[in-house]
Amino acid sequence: MEGKIKTATVKREGEHWYIIFITEVDPKPLPPSEEAIGIDLGTNPHFLVTSEGEMVEAPRYFQKAQAKLATAQRSLARKKRGSNRRRQARRRVARLHRKIANQRRDFHHKVARKLVNRYGTIVHEDLNLQALSRSHIAKGVQDAGWAQFLAILAYKAEEAGRRVIKVDPKYTSQDCPVCGHREKKPLWVRAYTCPQCGALLHRDVAAAQNILAKAWTGPSGETPRAFPQGNTPRSPGL
Numbered sequence: 001m002e003g004k005i006k007t008a009t010v011k012r013e014g015e016h017w018y019i020i021f022i023t024e025v026d027p028k029p030l031p032p033s034e035e036a037i038g039i040d041l042g043t044n045p046h047f048l049v050t051s052e053g054e055m056v057e058a059p060r061y062f063q064k065a066q067a068k069l070a071t072a073q074r075s076l077a078r079k080k081r082g083s084n085r086r087r088q089a090r091r092r093v094a095r096l097h098r099k100i101a102n103q104r105r106d107f108h109h110k111v112a113r114k115l116v117n118r119y120g121t122i123v124h125e126d127l128n129l130q131a132l133s134r135s136h137i138a139k140g141v142q143d144a145g146w147a148q149f150l151a152i153l154a155y156k157a158e159e160a161g162r163r164v165i166k167v168d169p170k171y172t173s174q175d176c177p178v179c180g181h182r183e184k185k186p187l188w189v190r191a192y193t194c195p196q197c198g199a200l201l202h203r204d205v206a207a208a209q210n211i212l213a214k215a216w217t218g219p220s221g222e223t224p225r226a227f228p229q230g231n232t233p234r235s236p237g238l
């Protein structure tokens with residue numbers, strides 16, 4: 001175990017017991033990086049899409065476990081109340097829930113680690129503001145998973161001396177990142193051509209580029225930060 005142990009907590013989940021240690025470790029800053037990335041969170045089938053066009057999918061084993069959980073839940077619903085079989089089915093559902101939560105957390109750690117190692121600045125949508133936006137409710141960001149991922153990302157970045165910036169998600173899914181043309185697009189349209197400048201865009205990559213542009217001033221050396229709502233400077237070269 002790393003660091004000096006500050007507290008230890010014993011916790012029970014179903015038939016499993018855990019000891020949780022909180023330790024104090026010295027931050028290990030990574031060498032500074034000028035590289036910045038915008039990330040668009042989860043429109044199916046992707047977990048996230050970056051402004052550089054990288055698409056990260058939830059791992060297959062995770063999707064499989066979720067299908068298994070759905071089956072187990074249906075089976076539980078059919079069992080007679082108070083029966084032994086119902087108790088067994090309930091335990092099975094709880095086991096799968098736990099397995100999925102562990103797999104999800106592990107996946108979140110890996111994705112966050114990769115982003116923090118590579119980029120000096122990571123920009124994402126502010127989930128609190130996002131809750132107000134209709135198109136984002138359709139994306140299913142209410143899933144508690146996003147909050148967990150962003151919390152992991154934030155502390156890993158802090159530990160490494162890297163920067164995470166939250167921006168207002170307003171219009172990020174409507175604007176053309178090349179010319180700024182604003183247009184509402186239905187959620188099922190994945191790729192489209194901008195009617196104003198002719199740019200061929202992937203919807204989620206375009207959103208990630210808009211997210212990055214909301215925080216990035218362009219000239220190097222200047223500290224990137226979130227801009228006030230409605231003022232979205234365009235960075236050259238996107």
Ligand SMILES: [Zn+2]
Pocket residue numbers: 176177178179180181194195196197198199
């Ligand atoms: Zn355009």
